[in-house]
Amino acid sequence: MATDAEARQPQLPRIDFSGVDPSAPGAGQWAAVRAQVVDALATFGCFDAHYPALGPDLRAALFDGAVKQLFALPDDAKRRNSYGPDRPLFGYLGGIPGLSKAYESLAISDRVEPERVRAFADLMWPDGDNAGFCEAVHGAARRIAELEEAVQRMVMEGLGVPGYHDAMRESMRHVFRMSQYTAPGGGAEGKEVRYGAHQDCSTLTVVCQHEVNGLEVQTGDGEWVHFRPSSPASLVVMAGNELRAWTNDRVRAPFHRVAVGGDVARYSVILFALPGSKIQAPDELVDEEHPIRFKPHCNDDFMRFCLAQGARHEDKLKDFSGV
Template sequence: MQLPRIDFSGVDPSAPDAGSWSEVRAQVMDALATSGCFEAHYPALTPELRASLFDGAVRPLFALPVDAKRRNYYGADKPFHGYLGDIPGYDGYESLAVVDGPKSEQVRDFADLIWPDGNHPGGFCEAVHGAAKSIFELEVVVRRMVMEALGVGKHHEPLNASSWHLFRMSEYQAPNAAEKTVRYGSHQDTNMLSVVCQHEVEGLEMQTRDGEWVLVKPSPTSLVVMVGNALRVSAMTVPLLSLEKLRVVS
């Protein structure tokens, strides 16, 4: 089994209803109503930008000592906004996040926090900001399409202005055993939309409504878009937008 695949190459984020917008919107609604997720062919996040993100930014970031990574902290009232690691039941999992990554100043503040001496890798801020901005544009397009299809498109701009974006970078260590190990247990996301960019290694699995787990194979030109609980909608004339569960295995 494979996820629905939707081509966004003919969609211009700045020009709703132009090009293939209406056609893609219909495909998005069908995919979210039946699967709760889809694979988005998204050339705007170029292979060059992906390489600079994962090889030039993410790799040296996770090579840092744990004490340095723990500086990624947004306060006791936001425990899941920053560094995650040494979590019972999630061996080998680490993650850091930038709040509002599409804003260059937020990425710069993150880099200065992690590398207080200013000696962060060359191109780090440009790679993280460029990737976050590109992914956020896809998120905005999908959210607008969903709201238009539900007949509440006029409320998209106020919602977009009040929304914020969490750009999370995660690493899962490979297990010692030869058999598959669940690294991040089955769950549903609580936000509106999640957009996942995998890097070379398979691991993300999505559960269908009939209980089947579908392995999501990484692609150099696509992203995985998943609906979260905040965007689940039920009405007499509107299909339920629902993601069953997702998990990460290695």
């Protein structure tokens, strides 16, 4: 239960997607929700999405039936989740300098399709019956990806440039990351940061957490907001620096971090949408009032720059491609 002080804290904007069918753009409550989405991403950079398509039963199957058993594996098995030395952020993260030793994460990258989920599961459990794991993970990832695509389409429509959606979507890669943040335990008071303040290199990021809170988002005036889900079907949708660049700074890419307290580990799954095409603001979004803010660039180059710069809390997009 939230304390009085927590109850007085500002919260993320809440947007109800129960009247939106991602497969039917424009139908139902689409236009009304679109206006809320564009406003939330422009002013706050993220929002709390009430998304019944990923309800409590599906979440229980995902976390209790799949994610937790993944982190029960020995370290040697988890390290098999690798996409090569040129793609260090696409596979297993654990024991990396600059990251908390109490954080580790595995990922399915590029496209979260049934065959890729199955290949990941077979890599983790070569001799296991992985059907239940695959069904839970792919089912959740597919629904989250549908929300991500709907939000991206809404942003482009809301800014008056819907014609760019199909090309952007065709180039999009997804990283579906499953994470564990170990609790301090031992009667420790307060929270400990498990993943430091940063902005994402994605266009959009969608976060689904399980039972234990911990996500904190920084507002434009520097205040940290502790995310408390508004419903059992809540997800956090957050703009990354690549959407900020593509929209010519019309959306915010908020700094955020994860801090955990108590004795129970925090689990989350995160879908990152990464553009495969060059990021360049459309001509329609550049004018005298909005001069070009960022140089054209590729996401892979930007990610390599961020990795080389380390965990410093700074505006890496501006440093990398700012005009």
